[in-house]
Structure formats: C-alpha cells, structure tokens
Amino acid sequence: MNDVKLALLGSEGAGKSAVLVRFLTKRFIGEYASNTNSLYQKRLSIDGRQLNLEVFDPCSQNVESRCILEEPVDWADGFVVVYTISDRMSFLNAQNILQQIRESRRETCKGDMDVPICLVGNKQDLCHSRQVSEEEGRSLALEHKCVFQEVSAAENYLDIANLFTRLIRHVMEHMKHRFERRRYSGSKSMAKLINNVFGKRRKSV
Numbered sequence: 001m002n003d004v005k006l007a008l009l010g011s012e013g014a015g016k017s018a019v020l021v022r023f024l025t026k027r028f029i030g031e032y033a034s035n036t037n038s039l040y041q042k043r044l045s046i047d048g049r050q051l052n053l054e055v056f057d058p059c060s061q062n063v064e065s066r067c068i069l070e071e072p073v074d075w076a077d078g079f080v081v082v083y084t085i086s087d088r089m090s091f092l093n094a095q096n097i098l099q100q101i102r103e104s105r106r107e108t109c110k111g112d113m114d115v116p117i118c119l120v121g122n123k124q125d126l127c128h129s130r131q132v133s134e135e136e137g138r139s140l141a142l143e144h145k146c147v148f149q150e151v152s153a154a155e156n157y158l159d160i161a162n163l164f165t166r167l168i169r170h171v172m173e174h175m176k177h178r179f180e181r182r183r184y185s186g187s188k189s190m191a192k193l194i195n196n197v198f199g200k201r202r203k204s205v
C-alpha cells in the first residue's frame with residue numbers, strides 16, 4: 001500500500017482546516033482549533049489503488065516565519081498552499097511559501113524541486129469582496145508549475161475532492177518516477193561496478 005504525505009500551508013484563517021475537513025468528511029465545520037499542529041490520516045482508494053493518506057496541518061505560516069516550513073517541506077510528498085481570494089495578504093504569503101518550498105527542496109532534497117503542489121484560492125463564495133483575481137492565481141500557479149483551483153470550502157465539496165484527487169495522482173506518479181530513476185541509476189552503477197571488477201580482470205587474462 002502506498003503512503004502519501006501532504007502538507008497544508010497558508011496564512012492564518014485562509015481556510016486550510018476547512019478545505020481539508022471538507023475533503024476528508026464532505027462537511028463544512030465553521031471553526032477549528034488553530035493553535036496546534038494536526039496530523040490527519042485516512043485510507044483512500046484512487047484508480048483502484050489503496051493508499052494511506054497523511055495530511056499535516058501545521059499552525060499558520062505568516063510571511064516572516066520561515067522555520068515552520070522546514071519540517072513539512074522535508075517530510076511531505078506534496079503540498080496544498082491555500083490563500084483567501086478576499087485577502088491579498090494571504091495571496092502574497094502563498095507566493096512567499098511557494099518560493100520557500102522551492103528553495104528548501106533545492107537545499108535539502110537533492111534538487112528535487114518538481115514536487116507536486118496545488119495552489120488553492122479559497123472562499124470563492126466571498127467573490128463580492130474579492131481582492132485577488134482568478135487570473136493572478138492562475139499565473140502564480142503557472143510560474144511555480146502547480147495545479148490551481150479556486151474553491152469554496154463553505155459551499156462546494158466536489159471541486160475540493162477533484163483537486164485533492166488530482167494532487168494525489170500527481171504525487172503517486174512523481175513517486176513512481178523517482179523510484180524508477182533511482183532504480184535505473186542504481187542498476188547503472190551496479191553494472192559499472194561489475195564492469196570495473198570483471199571487465200578489468202577479463203582484460204588482463
């Protein structure tokens with residue numbers, strides 16, 4: 001069975017817990033504890049494959065705080081970065097978080113910067129007080145090669161379910177790709193080693 005680990009990142013009040021709880025339970029619950037790190041677990045079946053999903057929902061990350069990112073960045077196979085369409089600061093913060101993910105992955109994960117990420121513009125139901133256009137969200141996502149979607153955790157389950165499903169598929173493909181690359185380079189270096197040992201001997205016979 002596959003283990004898929006996701007981390008939810010974004011400003012305080014962006015709706016991270018609401019988005020996640022909507023996906024996991026199909027329900028919208030108005031208020032959540034916000035001063036603790038939480039780890040959610042669920043067994044899922046996607047495309048006929050069973051998997052254990054773990055989602056880390058840490059305390060909020062504000063623009064200045066960098067260290068909170070370090071743990072989830074190393075741990076996670078994929079990220080959900082949430083902002084609120086009616087709060088420009090949360091969008092700027094999401095921009096900063098995407099940048100930090102890239103930088104941290106470059107430093108710690110041997111240049112594996114193509115980690116699957118989805119950028120979520122939440123609270124679409126508040127579009128009367130919108131401060132971030134859909135176009136801005138889309139172009140930020142394009143810049144960071146992320147999946148993008150505006151959603152409303154309050155009003156819609158399907159968009160959120162589709163988004164998580166896409167991200168999880170992407171994570172599984174990415175993991176498979178990395179595994180195959182490692183296996184290929186492992187067998188290449190094994191072949192090189194065998195060649196070095198036996199090839200040389202054969203030459204000297």
Ligand SMILES: Nc1nc2c(ncn2[C@@H]2O[C@H](COP(=O)(O)OP(=O)(O)OP(=O)(O)O)[C@@H](O)[C@H]2O)c(=O)[nH]1
Nearest residue numbers: 012013014015016017018030034060123152153154
């Ligand atoms: N109108 C509207 N309100 C939402 C939506 N999603 C979340 N909220 C509200 O926004 C507030 C913050 O939601 P949370 O899910 O706690 O946000 P969070 O990002 O987890 O916040 P922290 O835990 O403080 O980091 C709550 O009052 C939610 O009810 C949404 O789609 N629409």
